[in-house]
Amino acid sequence: MHRPLVITEDHALLDDLVRIAAAAGAQLDVAHVPAHARPFWNLAPLIAIGADQADEVAATAPPARDQVLLVTRDPEDPDTWRKCVAVGAQAVMTLPTDERHLVERFADAMEPEPRSGSIICVMGGRGGAGASVLSACLALRASADHLRTLLVDADPLGGGIDALLGHEEASGARWGDLVAREGRISSSALQQALPSFGDLAVLSFHRGEVAPIPAQAMRSVLEAGRRGFDLVVVDLPRHLDPASIAALTRAKTTLTVATADVRGILSAVQVLGEARKHTSDLRAILRPGVLDDDIAVTSLGIPSAGNLPDQPRLTATLNRGELPKLGPRTVLGALCTTLLQDLLPAT
Numbered sequence: 001m002h003r004p005l006v007i008t009e010d011h012a013l014l015d016d017l018v019r020i021a022a023a024a025g026a027q028l029d030v031a032h033v034p035a036h037a038r039p040f041w042n043l044a045p046l047i048a049i050g051a052d053q054a055d056e057v058a059a060t061a062p063p064a065r066d067q068v069l070l071v072t073r074d075p076e077d078p079d080t081w082r083k084c085v086a087v088g089a090q091a092v093m094t095l096p097t098d099e100r101h102l103v104e105r106f107a108d109a110m111e112p113e114p115r116s117g118s119i120i121c122v123m124g125g126r127g128g129a130g131a132s133v134l135s136a137c138l139a140l141r142a143s144a145d146h147l148r149t150l151l152v153d154a155d156p157l158g159g160g161i162d163a164l165l166g167h168e169e170a171s172g173a174r175w176g177d178l179v180a181r182e183g184r185i186s187s188s189a190l191q192q193a194l195p196s197f198g199d200l201a202v203l204s205f206h207r208g209e210v211a212p213i214p215a216q217a218m219r220s221v222l223e224a225g226r227r228g229f230d231l232v233v234v235d236l237p238r239h240l241d242p243a244s245i246a247a248l249t250r251a252k253t254t255l256t257v258a259t260a261d262v263r264g265i266l267s268a269v270q271v272l273g274e275a276r277k278h279t280s281d282l283r284a285i286l287r288p289g290v291l292d293d294d295i296a297v298t299s300l301g302i303p304s305a306g307n308l309p310d311q312p313r314l315t316a317t318l319n320r321g322e323l324p325k326l327g328p329r330t331v332l333g334a335l336c337t338t339l340l341q342d343l344l345p346a347t
Contacts, residue, residue: 054084
C-alpha cells in the first residue's frame with residue numbers, strides 16, 4: 001500500500017505531521033521540494049502540502065486530484081486560501097487546532113477499501129429468550145457464507161459471548177483493552193487485534209469484574225466495524241445503557257427475541273418501549289408459547305422477522321461448549337439464512 005505524501009521544508013511542521021501520522025498508524029513519504037514529489041503525486045492516498053511549499057508546488061502545475069490538503073500553523077495568514085486554490089487542495093488544516101481531524105484524515109487514507117457494512121442489533125424480550133444464541137448463530141452463518149463479520153458483545157453481565165462460542169480462551173483484545181480509546185479506531189487495526197475465526201471477529205469482555213462500555217468507545221468500534229466488515233452483529237442487554245443506545249441509533253435493524261406467552265410479551269413490550277426511542281426498524285423473532293403467533297405479533301406492535309422453535313437438545317449442546325449445527329436444513333440455519341437474505345443488501 002502506498003503511503004501519504006508530505007511536501008514541506010519546514011522541519012518543525014514535518015515533525016508535527018510525522019507525530020500526527022503515527023497516531024493514525026501511518027508512515028509518510030516526504031518530499032522537501034516539489035520535484036521530489038512528482039513520482040508520488042498520483043500514487044499517494046493523501047497529500048499534505050506545507051504552506052511553506054505551496055507556491056513552489058503550484059508552479060509545477062501538478063495534475064488535479066482529490067485528497068490534497070494544505071497544512072499551516074498560521075491561522076492569520078491572509079494568503080492561506082490563495083495558496084489552497086493554487087495547489088488544488090480541498091481543505092486547509094491549521095495546527096494545532098485541526099490536529100484530531102488530521103489524524104482521522106491520515107487514518108482514512110490508510111484504510112483498505114471501505115465495506116459499508118450493515119449493523120444488526122439483537123436483544124431479548126426477557127432474560128433467557130435466546131438473543132445471545134441468535135446473535136452468535138447469525139454471525140456464524142454470515143461468516144460461513146464468507147461475509148466478513150464482527151460479533152460485538154454489548155452486555156457486560158451476560159457471561160461473555162466468546163464463552164458461548166467456546167472461544168473464551170482465545171487470545172486477542174477485549175472491551176477492557178478498547179474502552180480508553182477516544183475518537184476513530186482503524187478498521188484494519190481492530191481486525192488484527194480481535195480474536196478471529198475465519199471470517200468472524202469477536203469483541204467480548206474479560207473474565208471477572210467488568211466496567212460499562214463508554215458510549216464513545218461503542219461508537220468508535222461500530223464505525224470501524226461498518227468500514228471494515230460486511231456485517232456487524234451486536235448482542236444487546238435488555239436494560240439499555242449509553243453504549244447500547246449508541247448501537248441502537250446506528251442499527252439498520254434490531255431483532256427482538258420474544259416468547260409467545262403472557263409474561264414474555266409483556267416484558268418484550270416494555271423493552272420495545274425503550275428501544276423505540278432510539279431506533280425505528282424493530283422486528284420480532286418469536287419463540288413458541290401459549291399465545292397464537294398473530295396475537296403475539298399484534299401485541300408487540302412490530303412486524304415478525306421469523307420464528308425460532310424450541311430445540312430440546314440446544315441447552316445440552318451449548319453446555320458442552322459446542323454450537324448447534326447451522327446447515328440450511330436445520331431450524332437455526334434456515335432462520336439465519338432467511339434473516340441475512342432479508343436484512344442485508346443484495347450483492
